[in-house]
Amino acid sequence: MAATQEEIVSGLAEIVNEIAGIPTEDVKPEKSFTDDLDVDSLSMVEVVVAAEEKFGVKIPDDDVKNLKTVGDATDYILKHQS
């Protein structure tokens, strides 16, 4: 069953908490991974791989650069999840 927008944001929050140590309640759609959430380029790869696993999506490397915010990633996953 496909995840809802809310479920995706909360799932990404758990991933960002695990990788960058940011409290889950601070991970909101408008937050930038790099500027707000201490996710640098290497850690972004980890976030992407963890999100792929959690939501059953495939996020090609070329698309990762467009995922600036948590909202970007949420929209991408909503659109592409199987």
Add this chain to the structure above:
Amino acid sequence: MNATNDTVVVTGIGATTPLGGDSASTWDGLVAGRSGVVALEEEWAEGLPVRIAARAAVEPGESIPRPQARRLDRSAQFALIAAREAWADAGFSARAGEDPTVAPDRLGAVVASGIGGVTTLLEQYDVLREKGVRRVSPHTVPMLMPNSPSANVGLEVNARAGVHTPVSACASGSEAVGYAIEMIRTGRADIVVAGGTEAALHPLPVAAFANMMAMSKNNEDPQGASRPFDVDRNGFVLGEGSGVIVLESAEHARRRGARVYAEAVGQGISADSHDIVQPEPSGNGIAHALQNLMARNDLDPAEIVHINAHATSTPQGDLAELKAMRKVFGDDMDHMGISATKSMTGHLLGGAGGVETVATLLALHHRTAPPTINIHNLDPEADGDIVRDTARALPAEGRIAALNNSFGFGGHNVVLAFRTV
């Protein structure tokens, strides 16, 4: 001591070792003659010929937050903990630039490891095989590269005068300290954070060292297994951890009113060019390093009252080292109390030179030589005044000096000298 630009002093000390999570608890363990060796109860150790090791007394995760720890190899975690202690111990309140007494461009870092991020490499290879390419951590390369501990310590303190990683197997940590002394002497830096680290408790390195017949297989007696100079010694016990110090030009230390542990008198270096792993048995290679130390530095053998020996508890190496000292020092060797602290810490490989530099400095500071434990029957060929069983007081008055010997596979010989001020 003449506080010229050539004079280098030690102003900070830090360590995390099998005896304790900092330099004070490590020193307490050394003086008490406590062994840090334990039985390896983990599943991965089952079936290995060696199932004992000197594990770090405090897990590094206790003081490094998880998001940072997960992108650092265990060897870099140890180095960071030891460096933080040494940095604070030297009296610095923040990283260079933020602490007004340290200019980033005049600060260096030289932290060595013998093997580098070997556990990261092997764990990520397991991930590759079991979970596939996509799951290999993007942090793998910066975690496993041998310069990772040095680079991470450099980042931590904001060192911009140069960050280096000399690699010479089990001499690496001491070579790092020697390199740091030279950086200051040649005017490249005013302050250098230097030492060694290692974290190789993994079945592959254990199996590999065991198959070389280099390790003690006394699995039934972990605490008694590392016994340098005992007639029945049968190899080293693998240890993990780090020792890091802050070296500083005497002039810089004086200007900021720093507390000085000792003068870092200098180093002596040589290479055996004899065999890739066996020490040159007559001790000539080591003697050459000691001769270089004495010839190139203002050091009187009469001042040397203590030697932290490399003495890993191997049949050949321990004797070659003593022969070398007799060759170079003659009768003067009789007033040098020789301690093999690996009897308690195990052998930290690239971390050994760092931890034993810390032990040597604290021996001068407290004017106490730590003991060599586990000598039940002294090897009749072990010629020298070996400090056995219990700690021994060093001369309470006057200027005294001490040496730290470190040798590595590949025939690398490094000797460091320190002296009270």
